Amino acid sequence: MSKKIMALVFLLVLSASFIGISQGQLTVGFYSNTCPDAESIVSGVVRNAAQSNSNISPVLLRLHFHDCFVEGCDGSILIENGPNAERHAFSHQGVGGFEVIDQAKAQLEATCPGVVSCADIVALAARDAIALANGPSYEVPTGRRDGRASDVSLAANMPDVSNSIQQLKAKFLQKGLSEKDLVLLSAAHTIGTTACFFMTDRLYNFSPAGGSDPAINPDFLPELQSVCPQNGDVNVRLPMDRGSEQTFDNHILENIRNGFAVLASDAKLYEDETTRIVVDSYFGMLTPIFGTSFEADFVESIVKMGQIGVKTGSNGEIRRVCTAFN
Incomplete structure (x- = not known):
């Protein structure tokens, strides 16, 4: 190969690498040189939080989902810039874990100032939370930068428990997520609780005929109604995965098949072909031998979700504190 051709090949490879960077590709181990202890610092903060709050795993997992579905995975939900901040949107009610992200950010700033984004902390914390609930361990591609927008109006189109299955599929498709991703990411409800507030219509005023949702197993209905009585306290909480709410597994999909889904949106997953x-697909007779792995498929979906609308390179910023723009 002549020197001219070799030089041309080198330039093409070099330019391709720059194109990859400009396209915003995330990479595993993004901070290995600039902040080598970044991931272990986040893991330590999440573990400490779990010691005082047994519900922190589903809280941090939900925070990641809600961040990514508005403006992409850019930490926009963390901003506290008054009553119109995104975090105060109706669709984000009950979302928490902000203090855990703030603690991790403070430790990272003390170790590697101005290096690790809040958006990456959210993604890493969700991964660590899943592992603490005996879920799969996986590597998180990092390199996200933090967004510069936060407004309640931006969260107007979040998936909702009252959405039809067609609406849910459309909202996920809009984010580049498939029907399979919809099932797997909904299965994240395998850990954590929900409030009776989200159950009232399903139990007592189910559209179009009123009464209760006929999809609820008759053996399960009295149990739900005893926890969430009509005109009762809507803040009472109940597990979303009856019988396995502390462990990350596919038990919630089994509940959905048998009419024991708690949330209407989960139940609707079994109404659509x-x-x-x-x-x-996770319950065939030969699935354990030849079938697909729920854990592996979930990891694929959450990593895919974690790349929605990411900002990298010269886009966005690295916030000094997660609650405020620089």
Whole structure:
């Protein structure tokens, strides 16, 4: 190969690498040189938080989901800039874990100032939270930068428990997520609780005929109604995965198949042919031998979700504190 051709090949490879960077590709171990202890610092903060709050795993997992579905995974939900901040949107009610992200950020700033984004902390904390709930361990591609927008109006189109299955599929598709991703990311409800507030219509005023949702197993209905009585305290909480709310597993999909789904949006996964096939795919007779792995598929979906609308390179910023723009 002549020197001219070799030089041309080198330039093409070099330019391709720069194109990859400009396209905003995330990489595993992004901070290995600039802040080598970044991931272990986040893990330590999450572990400490779990010692005083047994519910922190689902809280941090939900925070990651809600961040990514508005303006992409850019930490926009963390901003506290008054009553119109995104975090105060109706669709974000009950979202928490902000103090854990703030603690991790403070430790990272003391160790590697101006290096690790809040958006990456959210993604890493969710990963660590899943592992603490006996879920799968996985590597998180990092390199996100923090967004510069935060407004309640931006969260207007979040997926909602009252959405039809068609609406849910459309909202996920809009973010580049498939029907399979919808099932798997909904299965994150395998850990954590929900409030009776989200159950009232399903139990007592189910559209269009009123009464209770006929999809609820008759053996399960009295149990739900005893926890969430009509005109009762809507702040009372109940597990979203009856019988396995502390462990990250596919038990919630089994509940969905048998009419024991707590949330209406979860139950609807079994009413649609496409999503029902996905749910059933984890329970075939030969699935343990030849079938797909729920844990592996979930990891694929959450890593995919974690790359929605990411800002990298010269886009966005690295916040000094997660609650305020620089």
